[in-house]
Amino acid sequence: MGLAVSNAQGPGVSQTPDRLSPRQLVEIYRLMYLSRRLDDREILLKRQQKIYFQISAAGHEALQVGAALAMRPGYDWFFPYYRDRALCLALGLTPDEMMLQSVGAAADPSSGGRQMPTHWSSTKLHIVSTSSSTATQLLHAVGCAEAGRYFSRHPEAAAKAEGDYRAFHEPDFHDDEVSLTCVGEGSTSQGEFWEAINTASNQKLPVVFCVEDNGYAISVPVEVNTPGGNISKLVANFPNFFFAEIDGTDAEVCLRTFEAAAAHCRAGLGPAFVHGHCVRHYSHSLSDDDKLYRAAAEREADALRDPIAKLQMRLLREGVMTEAEINELEKSMDQVAAEAAERALEAPLPTLESITRHVYSEDIDPTGPLFDRENEAVGEAATEGKIKDHNPHTMADLINVCLHDEMRRDERIVIYGEDVADASREEALSEVKGKGGVFKLTAGLQTTFGSERVFNSPLAEANIVGRAVGYGVRGMKPVVEIQFFDYIWPAMHQIRNELSLMRWRSNGAWGAPVVIRVPIGGYLTGGSIYHSQSGESMFTHIPGLRVVFPSNALDANGLLRTAIRCDDPVLFLEHKRLYRETYGRAPYPGPEFAIPFGKAKTVRSGTDMTLVTYGALVPRALQAAEKAQREHGISVEIIDLRTLSPYDWEAIASSVRKTSRVIVAHEDMLSWGYGAEIAARIGDELFEDLDAPVKRIGAMDTFVAYQPILEDEILPQPEKILKAIVQLNAF
């Protein structure tokens, strides 16, 4: 296959650049061959059981080296996938760095022994830590490109600042930088592929998408994944792209195409899509045997398209190198690979103490004194906020004003999500009030701070969170909204496998301190199944993620400020029923008011039993406790956890030691719910202090129904809490 470029908008390879010089050809050959020999060395080590996994770039080397040499490491940005050894080698990772990851050494600079081989990262080269999840990285590249564009238009936003996450992120950016991201052809079936192409196209972002098409996704051939068998045909109508479909085994064609693709991006014309046909020279990985599903003739035909053999023949044919010179080069590369492996095998292994490092930021502690401003700030005069009076305000108002205050203070904050803008068509803003979110929590932000900082996303939740990861690694602070908790699930993959893991898997090199605001919960009357779900324990079960769940206006304001200023990803759950409730309204506490994570609040003191709860059950538990006191003389102490991960064990333990009886209550379903963990820990660590079994209250193990009599029965009501209080008191 020859070079075929369709390129309506940008400068193309048709400009017939100079032929590659002998020196360039030799260098390309050296990189491709070294990559292959590193793969072969790993295969040997795996067979000797000295390493534990192997997946190779064999057959993809021309495409990858061509891509790398067209880019500027440490200037452009890279979001590779798990097969990109030759790419990363050509960008500047060393064989030693690669082999240290193969053996899982402490000094593995990409992950400290946490990730499989070929999952590299390098802050110096701008290679952002990659996962094994197929296609998630494409959205990170999109968010990264958006962040680069934002900084180049607002360079003052990149200034160093103290007192929050910015003290530890010094963004570097360039007006003509490019983000390169690679993916296999099978993975183009993922929704995230299309979500990434969508935004890159729509916003004319400088992203080069490279599809490494080896015809198979493990055992699944291309025509099963891609209708018609050719991804180029399917994407051809996306606007603003430079498109090229090329022979990915011809190094020169690859290099020239990526140069043209990068030029298109650097000129601000939009993204590029390079579809390279290559071969999978070995099976999918060393755990796979392609003889099980590929015909012999097909495998033999692929073997003839080995890019290394092809380039070697060219070097000989064109007299660039003699056979002896090639042998000598190859021998010295064999030695480089072997010596790197030898050194790696001698390298010290990670200590067991290292396991918990970098789950969260080691720089900023959101439970610490920096955010302990709850008492000092309450009642301070409001100087900068939107609300300037001392009347009680709703939770919705105090969240909105916190967003205003923080956006004014920190230019790195962007806000996006579904319907969060006042009006995407700016010309309407002079005559309309604006939408500002389906619950109006972001009202007025676009009008105040402009459409570059507050904008609507496509209707695609993985897109929202995946792009936020890209923004986050560049040192920005995306505060995104998922419209309803019920629709967070398309983003779950990004939240669990990318957002929350970025710091740990890169051993602290990268982090994505994103805030995800999510309206949650029921008691709505008519909310039904898809507007009333809870499910917080699915997120508290994710290491690396902070989970916040305020029950009143003041807590929401102070905790959101901490969420925004800290350096960890935060899931900020806002109970819809509490947004405009009379309960829990508060005066505006001023623009520096902050509450540390992991600090519960005793919202009612008592002596007979402890009730641990949060969210919408706080006012319901208070009602029940008042009645218990009035009608039964039972004194209940109520602890509002406020943050669920981390949570305030000390507050729970000291109260239970005092009362010896405890109920854990939440709105979410009882079984496998958040209370199960708290109850188990109380049983384990406070057994001696208890006079009765630990009791739990939660919703029925079903979804929330539409008809109010069903909803009332399904969700825990004050009467149910009261009943449990009376029962436990009698035990």
Ligand SMILES: Cc1ncc(C[n+]2csc(CCOP(=O)(O)OP(=O)(O)O)c2C)c(N)n1
């Ligand atoms: C989201 C996700 N689903 C499944 C897998 C398991 N898996 C790993 S590689 C792979 C095939 C990928 O094929 P392709 O995108 O063509 O890339 P190639 O490996 O052929 O280069 C699969 C199914 C995964 N890693 N991530």
Ligand SMILES: [Mg+2]
């Ligand atoms: Mg493939």
